[in-house]
Amino acid sequence: MPGRERIRSFLETRLFQRAVVAVIVVNAITIGCETSSYLTDRIGGLLHVVDRIALTVFAVELVARLYAYRGAFFKDPWNWFDTTVVAIALIPASGPASVLRTLRIMRALRLVATVPSMRKVVGALFAALPGMGAIIGLLVLVMYVSGVMATQLFGEIVPEYFAELPTSLFTLFQIMTGEAWPDIAQEVMAEKPWAWVFFVGYILMASYVVLNLFIAVVVNAMDDQNTSAEEQRTEDQLTTVLNELARLHARIDAMQSVPQTAQPVETPHGNTTRRSR
Known part of the structure; x- marks a missing residue:
């Protein structure tokens, strides 16, 4: 389908891959900044917003890759790794699952699958x-x-x-x-x-x-x-x-x-002959 092919071509462009790498790096930095009480007290809201945006980008990218590659998506072990990391990040960080919040830093490991x-x-x-x-x-x-x-x-x-x-x-x-x-x-x-x-x-x-x-x-x-x-x-x-x-x-x-055709050729004596081409 043309739409699926366009999405696949876009996902494989170098510009898009570099953008994903940039989002992974920024998200890893923000998660590290959240370990600082000084930064959390002052820009904790901004760090949370950046984290939500990065998670949204990862989820949309994963869905786009699943749509573009269909069955071939599951044949790549790195896609399974990316799916697991994003799925863990989507689990609500409250109650018994709050310990999984520490696993958000695993998103930085997506650099291995991207680079x-x-x-x-x-x-x-x-x-x-x-x-x-x-x-x-x-x-x-x-x-x-x-x-x-x-x-x-x-x-x-x-x-x-x-x-x-x-x-x-x-x-x-x-x-x-x-x-x-x-x-x-x-x-x-x-x-x-x-x-x-x-x-x-x-x-x-x-x-x-x-x-x-x-x-x-x-x-x-x-x-x-x-x-x-x-x-x-x-x-x-x-x-x-x-x-x-x-x-x-x-x-x-x-x-x-191709069938050969004959073209008229004028001789020096004024006679006309046909030459094949």
Whole structure:
């Protein structure tokens, strides 16, 4: 239908997409401003109006996209995400549902679905999840083995860090993030000087090796995604060229199939002959 096609073309224009991004950014800023009692007391009414306008824009945009794309709308996971965010924002922020008011800031995450570069990064992260599973399993195994060893070796020395296995696992997670691990190591090394071997080995394995594996998997997924996108563009360009060649070939065939007509040609002796064209 012409009306549906016009709406779809309008939704896909760069100007409209930039306008939606601007509304998302402004709405995220206003929601953040509402956390300030100083700003709420002075311009709370204005912030509320801006929030209502932004929600109206999001709802109208969602309805327009649903009308323009119909069944194809539900095939895109990002459309489901946008629908969920807008639906949560439409729930009245009163009574038992008042806790959902804090989820309004999730509208800012719509930037991920709107900005192609962000969407590409998130897509690469999801594509890397299967490869991350094995790395997460390796990390869990390293932490479990190290936690059992630390509990048995250092539990009596520093029970506040290694008294039980859950406590040891939490301490090792803290060490993996690099938070205050020198203080923990020095406290243990005061009783067992060789304990540095355990801490250095664990940090090298958990923080550097496993982290680099995570980065390698994500980068590989992004490369595969870029390669797939490039191959798709090349295939689209080749299809366009082939279609154009087919149209030219059909036009040439049509010109050759036109019946030839004869035109009179005057000879030097005054006689008239007919020449085919």
